[in-house]
Amino acid sequence: MADLWMPGADKHDIGDHAPTDGGPAKAIAHVTWDRNATKAKPQDLVPYANLRSYFCGGGRAVAPHVLWDPFTGHMAQFVPANSRxxxxxxxxxxxxxxxAGSVVLQIEALFFPYCQVDGKVYESLQDTPGRGWDELHAWVKSWEVPDTWPMGRPTAFTSHRDEKVWETNAGWYAHAHVPENDHTDPGTWFAFPKTKEHSGEGGEYEPFPGAAWFTIGRRSPVVARMHDRLVAVGCNQYQSTRDKDVIGSGDVASYQAWQRKCDFTGSAATWPPGKTTWDLLQVPKS
Incomplete structure (x- = not known):
């Protein structure tokens, strides 16, 4: 059985345990965003100990499962994995x-855009050292949270939400993906560590084949997997599943719906696909 308390994390049990409802196992990626800095006016990172004390005290009512300092690898856990x-x-x-899941593991990374640590400014979470990510990921995965982002791995402080996808798909979600919430964090997040089943060239997802590849009538198993991902993220504009491995008008309409869902507008939200939205869609390899 997986560990209720993450090995290596400091245990600060705040009580107030309650069960989850069951369903697809999820992890939610947050950043603390406890100061508003800018490129012109960066601010020092809030000390990890301050946030740990907050979640043990006045912030108990909004405490996550785990507070993670990606600069040092320090972690504190406040409730067990099987509690909300x-x-x-x-x-x-x-x-x-x-x-809404067998587990809904919430991870708060200690970070805000343009934070400053030891004189260096960090614009995005992905720019930080990410110390402890491998261990944190392994613990989350031990609770059967798969290595996938059903609404796309976050790459910016933008939001898109789909309650049906949320309720029916296991995996990692950005706070920006969660229904009933209006936050846009975490902005970015780290890639999943390579495992034996995902150690091949290019990772676990289909690389962008180039805009010229997306010609009407092209037949490929990649097209069928793209079809399935567009349906999974709530952008189903297909009239039929017949010949779903052939690019047709349904693919064009569905992909354009996905581009709009990713907050692209105008000519940027028209066929053919671009690399940014393709990478966010995360079409799996065969």
Whole structure:
């Protein structure tokens, strides 16, 4: 059985445990964003000890499962894995955001854009050393959270939400993906560590084949897997599943719906696909 308390994390049990509702196992990626800095006016990172004390005290009502300092690798855990935590807004009715899975593991990375550590400024979380990520990922995965982002790996402080995808798909979600919430964090997140099954050239997802590849009538198993991902992220504009390995009008309409969901507009939200939205779609390799 997986560990209720992450090995190596400091245990600070705040009590107030409550069960989850069952369903697809999820992890939610947050950043603490406790100061507003800019490129012109960076600010020093808030000390890890301050946030740890906050979640043990006045911030108990919004504490995550794990507070993670990606600069040092320090971690503190406040509730066990099989309990809900309260880092998400949960309005009456609809999905119970903090409980919608066999686990809903909430990870708060100590970070805000343009934070300064030892004189160096960090614009995005992905720019930090990411110390402890491999261990954190392994613990989350031990709770059967798969290495996938059902709504796309975050690459910017933008939001797109789909309650059906949220309720039916296991995996990692950005706070920016969660229904009933309006946050846009974490902005970026780290790639999943390579495992034996995902150690080949190019990683686990299909690389962008280039815009010229997407010609009407092209037949490829990649097209079928793209079709399935567009349906999974709530952009189904298909009239039929017949010949789903052949690029047709349904692919064009569905992909353009995905581009709009990724906050692209105008000519940037028209066929053919571009690398940014293709990478966000995460079409799996065969």
């Amino acid at each position: 935590s309260k880092s998400l807004v949960d309005t009456s009715g609809g999905t119970r955001t903090n409980r």
